[in-house]
Amino acid sequence: MTTNTATVIIRSARERTEALCRELVLAQEVPAEAVFVVREVPFSQSMRTSFRIGLEQGRPWTFCVDADLLLRPGAIAHMLELAEQQPPNACEIQGLVLDKFFGGPRPAGNHLYRTAHLEEVIARIPNEGTNIRPEGHTLRSMKKAGYPWVQVPYVVGLHDFEQSYQDIFRKCFVQAHKHLGLTPLFMTIWREGSADDTDYRVALAGFARGIEHYDDVHIDIRGEHFKMSLNEFGLSEKLPIDTRAWPSARIEAIIQNWQEPAVYRQWYPTRFDLDKPDKRINVRSSIQRLRKHLERHGLKKTMSRAAGWTFIMIGERLQRIADQA
Numbered sequence: 001m002t003t004n005t006a007t008v009i010i011r012s013a014r015e016r017t018e019a020l021c022r023e024l025v026l027a028q029e030v031p032a033e034a035v036f037v038v039r040e041v042p043f044s045q046s047m048r049t050s051f052r053i054g055l056e057q058g059r060p061w062t063f064c065v066d067a068d069l070l071l072r073p074g075a076i077a078h079m080l081e082l083a084e085q086q087p088p089n090a091c092e093i094q095g096l097v098l099d100k101f102f103g104g105p106r107p108a109g110n111h112l113y114r115t116a117h118l119e120e121v122i123a124r125i126p127n128e129g130t131n132i133r134p135e136g137h138t139l140r141s142m143k144k145a146g147y148p149w150v151q152v153p154y155v156v157g158l159h160d161f162e163q164s165y166q167d168i169f170r171k172c173f174v175q176a177h178k179h180l181g182l183t184p185l186f187m188t189i190w191r192e193g194s195a196d197d198t199d200y201r202v203a204l205a206g207f208a209r210g211i212e213h214y215d216d217v218h219i220d221i222r223g224e225h226f227k228m229s230l231n232e233f234g235l236s237e238k239l240p241i242d243t244r245a246w247p248s249a250r251i252e253a254i255i256q257n258w259q260e261p262a263v264y265r266q267w268y269p270t271r272f273d274l275d276k277p278d279k280r281i282n283v284r285s286s287i288q289r290l291r292k293h294l295e296r297h298g299l300k301k302t303m304s305r306a307a308g309w310t311f312i313m314i315g316e317r318l319q320r321i322a323d324q325a
Helices: 018-026 045-055 076-085 115-123 135-146 165-180 180-194 198-212 246-258 260-267 279-324
Strands: 006-011 035-038 062-066 069-071 092-099 102-107 109-116 149-159
Touching: 006 018, 006 045, 006 076, 018 035, 018 062, 018 069, 018 149, 035 045, 035 092, 035 102, 045 062, 045 115, 062 076, 062 115, 069 246, 076 092, 076 109, 076 149, 102 149, 109 115, 115 135, 135 149, 149 246, 165 180, 165 260, 180 198
Parallel strands: 006 035, 006 062, 092 149
Antiparallel strands: 062 109, 069 149, 092 102, 092 109
């Protein structure tokens, strides 16, 4: 599949990896004249500008990638192949990213739009300050109008690797409002990782500050509450990234050799459909646990426990739906 059917928009909040992200896009045989960097804020305005560029360029597909995404080799061509397999009313196709702070694959940072539907997409972008997930809101609105999006089980690259401390703090501040239900996942991964990786230490600080913040949070890097004092943590900001240290082969090797922590597998047992669940094993193990509990604690307490497990499963399912929205 040729890559000249797509305009690639790099949406940047001036991340440390912006230049590297662009180099990795160009390495996939995308013409330089088809690659644009958009740095507008707030995020809703960045969306509008990106989509208007896509319309002006007139290529069949408009691929929006965040500047904190490091694409693996061949990702753009493969996503275009998957996109061409979708029905004409599909407005957007999204792959997965290997996210450092979630511990494994998740949907984020990449949106391949069918350019023909972008006028309708622009009309459905919410006003700034009304939604903490403006792109998710827009896609849900498109789906209701008969233009669904498609989630594909393919990892396009690395997400949130090699970011600045300030950006990590800001993003994890926001996660305290977007993904508060994932606190057990975050705390397990970040606490265990903080001994060897300062990124996780900064993530914990940003998340804690986000929990303390009781006002609404908007996706706008200019917010003063997003800023951290590096001196408070005895840190100096990272130097600019050496793009030569991050060839495509290194990114591919990290994806191929990544081992998700056990807690990630507990939350996302199918890795967003990268793995197929064995429902027989899941059901069998649940029945075995209930039988043991019945033997030890009697019927009344076991019924309460079963009800509790049911509510937990429903809550986790709703959280996964929210993550994909």
